[in-house]
Amino acid sequence: MAIIEQPAPVGAPALPAAPTPTRTYGALRRPVATTGWKSWVFTVDHKKLGIMYGVVAMFFFIVGGIEALLIRLQLAAPNGKVLSADVYNQMFTMHATTMVFLFVMPMAAAFANYFIPLQIGARDVAFPRINAFGFWTLVGGGIIVNLSWFLGGAADGGWFMYAPNSGPVFSPSHGVDFWALGLQITGIASLTGAINLIVTVLNMRAPGMSLMKMPVFTWLQLVVQFLLLFAIPVITVALFLLSFQRNFGATFFDVSAGADPLLWQHLFWIFGHPEVYVLILPSFGIISEVLPVFSKKPLFGYPFVVFSGAAIGFVGWGVWAHHMFASGLGPVSVAVFSIATMAIAIPTGVKIVNWTMTLWGGKLRFTAAMHFAVGLIVLFTIGGLSGVTHSVAPSDTQQTDTYYIVAHFHYVLFGGAIFGLFAGFYYWWPKMFGKQLNERLGKANFWFMVIGMNLTFGPMHMIGLQGQPRRMYVWTEARAGEGFFNIAFWNMVASIGAFILAFGVLLFLINVFKTTRSKEVAPLDPWDARTLEWMTTSPPKEHNFDAIPTVHHLDEFFHRKYEQDPNTHEMKQVATAEDILREQEANADKHIHMPSPSYWPIVLAGGLPVIALGIIYSIPVAIVGAAIVVLALFGWSLEPSTAPDSDFDPPASGDGTKELAPLG
Amino acid sequence: MADTAVHHAEHGHHTSTGLSNNKLGMWLFLGSECLLFGGLISTYMIYRGRVGEGPRPGNVFDIPFTSVSSFVLLMSSLTMVLAVAAAQKRDDRGTTLWLTVTGLLGATFVGGQMYEFTAMYNEGLGYTTSLFGSAFYTLTGFHGVHVTVGIIMLFSLVAIIKRSNVPGDKAEVVELVGLYWHFVDIVWIIIFTLVYLIPA
Numbered sequence: 133m134a135i136i137e138q139p140a141p142v143g144a145p146a147l148p149a150a151p152t153p154t155r156t157y158g159a160l161r162r163p164v165a166t167t168g169w170k171s172w173v174f175t176v177d178h179k180k181l182g183i184m185y186g187v188v189a190m191f192f193f194i195v196g197g198i199e200a201l202l203i204r205l206q207l208a209a210p211n212g213k214v215l216s217a218d219v220y221n222q223m224f225t226m227h228a229t230t231m232v233f234l235f236v237m238p239m240a241a242a243f244a245n246y247f248i249p250l251q252i253g254a255r256d257v258a259f260p261r262i263n264a265f266g267f268w269t270l271v272g273g274g275i276i277v278n279l280s281w282f283l284g285g286a287a288d289g290g291w292f293m294y295a296p297n298s299g300p301v302f303s304p305s306h307g308v309d310f311w312a313l314g315l316q317i318t319g320i321a322s323l324t325g326a327i328n329l330i331v332t333v334l335n336m337r338a339p340g341m342s343l344m345k346m347p348v349f350t351w352l353q354l355v356v357q358f359l360l361l362f363a364i365p366v367i368t369v370a371l372f373l374l375s376f377q378r379n380f381g382a383t384f385f386d387v388s389a390g391a392d393p394l395l396w397q398h399l400f401w402i403f404g405h406p407e408v409y410v411l412i413l414p415s416f417g418i419i420s421e422v423l424p425v426f427s428k429k430p431l432f433g434y435p436f437v438v439f440s441g442a443a444i445g446f447v448g449w450g451v452w453a454h455h456m457f458a459s460g461l462g463p464v465s466v467a468v469f470s471i472a473t474m475a476i477a478i479p480t481g482v483k484i485v486n487w488t489m490t491l492w493g494g495k496l497r498f499t500a501a502m503h504f505a506v507g508l509i510v511l512f513t514i515g516g517l518s519g520v521t522h523s524v525a526p527s528d529t530q531q532t533d534t535y536y537i538v539a540h541f542h543y544v545l546f547g548g549a550i551f552g553l554f555a556g557f558y559y560w561w562p563k564m565f566g567k568q569l570n571e572r573l574g575k576a577n578f579w580f581m582v583i584g585m586n587l588t589f590g591p592m593h594m595i596g597l598q599g600q601p602r603r604m605y606v607w608t609e610a611r612a613g614e615g616f617f618n619i620a621f622w623n624m625v626a627s628i629g630a631f632i633l634a635f636g637v638l639l640f641l642i643n644v645f646k647t648t649r650s651k652e653v654a655p656l657d658p659w660d661a662r663t664l665e666w667m668t669t670s671p672p673k674e675h676n677f678d679a680i681p682t683v684h685h686l687d688e689f690f691h692r693k694y695e696q697d698p699n700t701h702e703m704k705q706v707a708t709a710e711d712i713l714r715e716q717e718a719n720a721d722k723h724i725h726m727p728s729p730s731y732w733p734i735v736l737a738g739g740l741p742v743i744a745l746g747i748i749y750s751i752p753v754a755i756v757g758a759a760i761v762v763l764a765l766f767g768w769s770l771e772p773s774t775a776p777d778s779d780f781d782p783p784a785s786g787d788g789t790k791e792l793a794p795l796g
Numbered sequence: 797m798a799d800t801a802v803h804h805a806e807h808g809h810h811t812s813t814g815l816s817n818n819k820l821g822m823w824l825f826l827g828s829e830c831l832l833f834g835g836l837i838s839t840y841m842i843y844r845g846r847v848g849e850g851p852r853p854g855n856v857f858d859i860p861f862t863s864v865s866s867f868v869l870l871m872s873s874l875t876m877v878l879a880v881a882a883a884q885k886r887d888d889r890g891t892t893l894w895l896t897v898t899g900l901l902g903a904t905f906v907g908g909q910m911y912e913f914t915a916m917y918n919e920g921l922g923y924t925t926s927l928f929g930s931a932f933y934t935l936t937g938f939h940g941v942h943v944t945v946g947i948i949m950l951f952s953l954v955a956i957i958k959r960s961n962v963p964g965d966k967a968e969v970v971e972l973v974g975l976y977w978h979f980v981d982i983v984w985i986i987i988f989t990l991v992y993l994i995p996a
Contacts, residue, residue: 258817327824335811335820361828369835373934382923382930384839390846391927399835766952 162771163729174729176260176773177674181267182246183564188271189238195278196230197637199223201630204588208627210609210620220605221288222307226278228291229311232411233318234274236545239553240414241266241322244329244353246564250665251347253338253683255676258331260727261773262324268737269321276744277314280307287311290603292400292455295385295393298374306748309378312371313744319364319371320740326360329353338664340683344438347663347687348431351438352417355445359406359413362449367403370396379747394459401452409448411545412512413441415552416483419505422555423487425659426502427494430687433486440479440486447476457525458532466525473523477516484513499659500574504555507582511547515540518593533603536596542589554581554640561647562654566670573643580636587629591622657709662690667712678720727774736764816965822972826979833983836935837990843927844991850925853932856916857992865908866988869943872901873981876974883970891970892954898977899950902943909940932991939987942980949973 163174172180203223206212215223249257257263280286287307289297298308333354337346346354373384374396383389385396424431431437453461453469461469487509496502518540522528531537554577562568598617600607612620657666667689668677685691692712694703739760746754811817844853875898882890913933921929953973957966 259821323828327821327828330824331817331820334813335815335817337812341812361824362831365828365830365832366835368832369839373839376930376934380923382934383927384843384930389927390848392842395839395842399839769952770956 163731165729171729173734174264174731176256176264176727176729176733178245178249178257178260178263179564179672179674179676181263182242182244184267185238185242185245185270188267188274189235189242192230192234192238192274193637196227196235197634199227199230201634203227204627204630206605207607207623209624210612211606215605217605218285218288221290221603222281222286224603225288225290225293225311226281226286229277229287229315231545232291232407233315234270234277236411236549236553237318237322238270240353240356240411240549241270241325243349243414243418243553243556243560244325244356247560247665248329248332248350248353249336250668250672250676251350251663252333252336252341253664253677253681254332254336255680255724256727257328258336259328259773261730261733261768262328264730264733265737266321266325266328268734269324269740270318272737272741273314273317273319273321275314276310276317276741279314280305280310283310292404293374293396294400295391295396296387298378298396299386300378309375309748310744312375312378313747316368316371316375317740317744319368322360323364326357326364329357330361333357338680338683341688344435345683345686345688348420348434348437348441349414349417349663352413352420352441355441356410356413359410359445359448363403363406363410366399370399370403373399375747394456397456397459398452401455402449404455405452406448408541408544409444411549412552413444415508415549415555416441418552418556418559419487419508420483421663422501422505422559423490424687425559425661426497426499426505427491428497428660429490429494430662430690431486432489432492433482434686436482437486440482443479444476447472447479451476454523454525454528457528470523470525474520477520477523480516484509484516499558500569500571500578501555501558501659503575503578504551504558507578508548508551508555511543511551511582511585515543515545515547519544531596533601534596535592535600535602538602539589539592539596542585542592546585546589551581554578557640559659560665562658563665563670563672565647566654567647567650567652568654568658569643569647573639573646577636577639577643580632580639582636584629584631584633584636588626588633589629591626591629595619595622595626656713660693662687664688666709667692667716669713675724675726678716680721681716725774730768730771730773732764732768732771736761736768739764816968818968818972819975822975826975829979829983833935833938833986836938837987840931840935840991843931846927848926848928850929851916851919851921853928853991854995856919856921858912858915859992861908862912862988862992865905865912866984868901868908869905869981869984872898872905873978875901876977880967880971880974883967886967888957888960891966892957895950895954895957895970895973899947899954902947902950902977906940906943906947909936935987935991939980939983942983946973946977946980949976 163170165171165174172184175181202215203220206214206220206223245257245263249255278286283306285305285307287293287303287310288305289303289308293308293311296302333346333350343351373382376382377384377386383391385391385393387393420431420437450472451469453465454473457466457469487505491506518536522531522537522540558569558574594617596602598613598619599611600619600623607619607623609620612618654670656670664681664683665672667681681688689709689712693705693707693709695706696702697704739757742757742760743754744757746752746757811820813820847853875894879891879894879898882894913936921932923930923933950973953970
């Protein structure tokens, strides 16, 4: 039995001479609660933070989903009356902003936080407090972005906020200010998260885990974090310039003052295009874990999947201007970016081939997770192909600002990114909560989502090519067209599809609710999985592994369970997950000191929204926020991230096996 | 086996790359900062000719003055190196001395920048006078804020070393601040060259 030692709680029932937490650093005693809300709010545990990321992201998924349904209600029939033009503009802006920055990114971060340390055999991330800070910063940013709904109207310039729509003339409410400052804050969360996870992956791998023995999910998340590391500062500059223009009278994007409106577009898309790979690569990683497990085969061409992921990470920087073909860049630029865009389809195609070949000849088990993974391959390929049609600049000029574009990016983002995340839910739920999501409901969830999504976004290809512009709050019967291409019919289909899709998501929520209530415990290794995160209890203990495993193979866990029969060359099971865990417990590390909880991350993160509100309404408030930030920074720097040894209960005498903290 | 991987890594031992987590993290952060200044410098380069009714760059820059303050900032890199060297020799007195000198040199630079901004404002270049003005003040202002943050870190570090409660490895903490400081200096070399020396 392993021991995990924790700083003793203040005023704990008198163990002989229980130590009290020191306060030699900063003003506050350390938080020590191991249960109740305090154990969550002040936690630095990557697993708890991962779950909290997931809960917040799910909340914003529902918010963004409701916004989407309102948009579809408005467009279901000609001359829609559900939303006014102004509210409609806010609705599509906030739908995109919410889904991109507050759902897909945080949900991918939830999986990254939870599973990267487990997959590389580490006990936590490199900077646990920065991890907690990142989470609370995201919450603050999400609140600021959405607060504008209640304070005079949300941002209404589209998620890419082109000038002049972003300026005070066309967007006089504070919506854009809230949007710019809120995204600035979530950007801080992404940047700190990126640094943290890169250091974790590069520095904290278990002995023997070389880079080419890392699970693919971890690999692709590493690529994502590098993309964020270099993309976030560019949007930071753009958002600063926008804020300075709106709040301090600069004219960076004001054409009447001689500014170049393309500056914003370049800055935004230099961030924005790497960003789309930030959204999709985590899901690629998830299904690269799911497909081999449910095919009972190793991933076909592991190095190709890894290197094509890295290639996407590089080429992704050279294609941003394909978002700007209609802006008159000149023939040379357009040709270069057009060819680069076609080229980036190659590494993506490599992946699709690899996934398909993984399935080929495998012993397929069509679980709910597998449904979503296969769904991703099909739907993403459709979206990828329409994407290649955009890379042809003359064709793109026709498609720009029509529903064809909307169709394309929903196929890659919903059919790609979101289906991958759902595959992750079904695959990893038993690991995270020790309970298995209901498979039958899961498959129903899948079918409603896949049918709903094709009904919603499929017709948009047609209505787009028929010329219906995106971001228009009404369409009129007079221009509906006739016969098969009647956009009235297809708009209605899309709206009905959206509700079928929403029902599918509702089934997922029902599934979560039912599973949480059920008492049925999931088996230790329900899927016969392959990677290290399954080589521990479900849910994992606070310190993840009783003994840090030494890695000899890609798919280490699988190779501990199976060995090749020398005569038949068949893989034969030699151990169960239970055997492996028992062995690990027997050789458990002693005196595991985990990083200590801290007040400072949430205090520091709490100062940022105060600054944002201050910039919008009153500078003295911003100064108060800045003071909070400065104080928190000092408190943070003076506090070691792991409490000193004197803060821990001394290990029991003898062989030192004293249980001091609740496990799991 | 008295400790954990987490614990070890905190102190910079036994990481997969051999680099300590803190140092690797700082390098990554500085890599990210390159793109921040890249964006700001690009913005300035696009807008430096757009002076509207306001003064032109050549009319407001005082190159000899800025050369001197640039020289002061560059010398602070030298004193920072001396501080790091002293910290590695566990020489607390030397460390605090050189950190203080570095901070004072940095403060001189920021003071010079404030003087320069005031002079330019008096010559008619306000923040909103022209695109050139906005872009210039934004770029150099961001750099100035970076230097100021560095100065605060230097003096805080001096205070903490004097009270001898640095969490973690003292020499490494000094080195981390040093990395940041050198980065800010290098950025200034680029800004000084592009903004002041190359005529618009």
